Amino acid sequence: MVQATPVKRLCKTWSAITVNGQYPGPTLEVNDGDTLVISVVNRARYNVTIHWHGIRQIRTAWADGPEFITQCPIRPGGSYTYRFTIEGQEGTLWWHAHSSWLRATVYGALIIYPRQGSTYPFPEPKRETPIVLGEWWNANPIDVVDEATRTGGAPNISDAYTINGQPGDLYSCSSSETIIVPIDTGETNLLRVINAALNQELFFAVANHQLTVVGVDAGYLKPFTTSVIMLGPGQTTDVLITGDQTPARYYMAAQPYQTVQGAPFDNTTTTAILEYISAPCPSRGMLGTPVMPTLPAFNDTATVTAFTQNLRSPSNVSVPTDIDESLFFTIGLGLFSCPPNFSSDQCQGPNRTRFASSMNNVSFVLPSSYSILQAHHQGIPGVFTKDFPAAPPVQFDYTGNVSQSLWQPVPGTKVYKLKYGSNVQLVLQDTSIVSGENHPIHLHGYNFYIVAEGFGNFNPATDTAKFNLVDPPMRNTVGVPANGWAVIRFLADNPGVWIMHCHLDVHITWGFAMAFLVENGDGELQSLESPPEDLPPC
Ligand SMILES: [Cu+2]
Numbered sequence: 001m002v003q004a005t006p007v008k009r010l011c012k013t014w015s016a017i018t019v020n021g022q023y024p025g026p027t028l029e030v031n032d033g034d035t036l037v038i039s040v041v042n043r044a045r046y047n048v049t050i051h052w053h054g055i056r057q058i059r060t061a062w063a064d065g066p067e068f069i070t071q072c073p074i075r076p077g078g079s080y081t082y083r084f085t086i087e088g089q090e091g092t093l094w095w096h097a098h099s100s101w102l103r104a105t106v107y108g109a110l111i112i113y114p115r116q117g118s119t120y121p122f123p124e125p126k127r128e129t130p131i132v133l134g135e136w137w138n139a140n141p142i143d144v145v146d147e148a149t150r151t152g153g154a155p156n157i158s159d160a161y162t163i164n165g166q167p168g169d170l171y172s173c174s175s176s177e178t179i180i181v182p183i184d185t186g187e188t189n190l191l192r193v194i195n196a197a198l199n200q201e202l203f204f205a206v207a208n209h210q211l212t213v214v215g216v217d218a219g220y221l222k223p224f225t226t227s228v229i230m231l232g233p234g235q236t237t238d239v240l241i242t243g244d245q246t247p248a249r250y251y252m253a254a255q256p257y258q259t260v261q262g263a264p265f266d267n268t269t270t271t272a273i274l275e276y277i278s279a280p281c282p283s284r285g286m287l288g289t290p291v292m293p294t295l296p297a298f299n300d301t302a303t304v305t306a307f308t309q310n311l312r313s314p315s316n317v318s319v320p321t322d323i324d325e326s327l328f329f330t331i332g333l334g335l336f337s338c339p340p341n342f343s344s345d346q347c348q349g350p351n352r353t354r355f356a357s358s359m360n361n362v363s364f365v366l367p368s369s370y371s372i373l374q375a376h377h378q379g380i381p382g383v384f385t386k387d388f389p390a391a392p393p394v395q396f397d398y399t400g401n402v403s404q405s406l407w408q409p410v411p412g413t414k415v416y417k418l419k420y421g422s423n424v425q426l427v428l429q430d431t432s433i434v435s436g437e438n439h440p441i442h443l444h445g446y447n448f449y450i451v452a453e454g455f456g457n458f459n460p461a462t463d464t465a466k467f468n469l470v471d472p473p474m475r476n477t478v479g480v481p482a483n484g485w486a487v488i489r490f491l492a493d494n495p496g497v498w499i500m501h502c503h504l505d506v507h508i509t510w511g512f513a514m515a516f517l518v519e520n521g522d523g524e525l526q527s528l529e530s531p532p533e534d535l536p537p538c
Contacts, residue, residue: 002074002097002106003043010160011173012138016105017044017097024132024165024196025108028095032115035085040074046142047073050082051098052110053234054218054476057445059529060084061373061496064444066098068366069499069515070373072538073099080536090114091218092192092236094132101505104141107134107196112218121314122214122223125190125240129181133204133231133254133270134162135197145509152336152347152354154263155506161197161254161270168253168271169290179272181252183243190214191239191252195231198505200266201257201438201479203230203303204237206274207250207293211239213310219447219474222312228296230257230304232440234477234503247276249290258298259438259482267298301482304438308453311473319449319469320423320489327416327426328458329359330392331441331480331502331512333434334409336363350434355510357502358409360392363511364501365411369538372415372515373497377531388414388514398431398457399483407433409511416514418492420521427458428478429485436483439507445498445518447474448490455484463487477503495520495528 007016007023019025030036042048051065063084064070074080090112097106109130114120137144138159148155160167160174169175183189191211195202205211205228214223215238229237255269273290296303334356338347342354349355356363367375367383375383396406418424426448430436449472454463467487480486501513520527 001041001043002048004045009136009167009174010138010171014140017046017102019106019108023105024134025106027109027111027130029111029113030086031113032086032088032090035083037081037083039079039081041079042074042076045076046102047075047099048097048102048106049073049099050095052082052084052095054093055084056087056089056494057084058087058494059525059527061445061528062531062535066444066499068368068371069497071371072536074536078536080534081532083532086112089218091215091220092194092238093218094194094196094236096196101141101145101198103505104135104137104198109192109194111192121220122240123188126187127182127189129189129191130164131191131193131252132164133193133195133197133202134165135200136160136162136167141198149509151345152349154355157264158266160268161200161202161266163254163270163272166272170269170271181272181274182277183241183274184277185243185247188240188242191241192236193229193231193239194236195233197233199233201230201232201440202254203228203257203295204252204254205293205295206241206252207291208245209241209250209274211241214238214240216311216473217447217475217477220314221473222314224310226307226310228303230307232438232477232479232503234440234442243276247279249279249288250274251290251292253293253295255295256298257304259301260435263435305481308479313471313473316470317449317472317474319451319472320491321469322423323425324422325418325424327424328391328429329426330361330398330429330431331359331439332431332437333357334363335407335434337408356409357507357510357512359512359514360389361409362388362412362414362514363409364513365413365511367413374531376497376517377528384413384415386415386417386517388416390416398429399436400432402431402433411511414514415497415517418516418518420492420495420519420526422492423489424492425487425489427485427487428480429458430480430483432483438479438482440477440479440503441500442477442503443498443500445494445496446490447476448488449474450478451487451489453481453484453486455481458485492518494518495526
């Protein structure tokens, strides 16, 4: 049930949109192989859809959730039942609204345990705790984004970050509800860390404790140990933590990783408390001040690079090699010049412009009369075009001093068509237009291998030799380095329409998205299923 619920944070109450009255929403705990049937009833005053982030949705694109991509939104008073089966996935994922900025409060963990009789590839943890990082405004986030859309300027920054919905001790009116995570001396526990923040990449650390990273985005890794992790919105990281310190209370904390120069951001710190069950009484309750972890500086890209370079699949994996589709997408920001019929308060971007964002210079526009998947399935013309370019329309020094004549993208609703079974390589190239930035790029319906990352312009002549085709990590969201690039590969074996977008919602608002249209294959189980009868009408 999606509904308005009064929620008090930072001394202030407003009517947040929640699921079943809970913020964050309920944790879903399932096993690999389960079929999920989830009825969503919309009692809120906004359109809503729910996306099951990272679920492959094999042949069930109708249940993926992004509004106007795979379904029309569930209108106020309406309902829709999402039905899908989890096939060969285990680990930590999450679910969230995929409509405007509703996911600021409409989200929750989605934990997939191994099939019955199967176990983790590491010793069974004594306890497991989801650590869901969020972002809070002392205002209705829909009003925040609507205001930004009206003015063309940057939206207001948030007022707090949260762990499992609570800002923690460093914010006003918060410490009585700070999240406590128990641990006992000698035991090893699993923290399932999820970055559900709307617009901010975050560092996470626990004071005095090392973290052993065992998985990301519901894919296992070769375990490695670190004192800090970084997650972009959309990413998850599973870490083991051992109670090997003096029994006491220790802060776990998250604060921003910010790559844009000079832009305002919410530079606050959210905390929860790791508390030893055997801690002596004086250090429990309000008495002992927990130890604070040292987190990297907000612009510490070296730490992020070192962390991501440690991510390796547990064993050799079969990375697509005979590439059928070699794609190159520029990604990043842009500026629209002020339209002649707009007043100056509608053009509050830099130098009287409106902020924009694009992939290959196409600034994505959602359709409004049909979802792209419906239009594709029913052969309805005029909703989208199939001419999303395989490469940028002009080649330039992407991360250099880019001529202002290249700053303005072209609006469009374009998809890139892929044949069923094709092997795809995609270079994601950040640009320095307006500003370079680390963008968490999320592909729906697929996991991909990240075979290489680097800074500057991707150079096939020299960078191809650096590809890891042996044990690259598998993810659904890749943080493309600021003023750099990432190369991903995947096998297009899931028919449907799959949006790929930056998971900073402010950038989606500005058009940072495109969609792949993957055609049906010839085999019996290679076609998209028929749409459900209760698919919401537009
Ligand atoms: Cu972005």
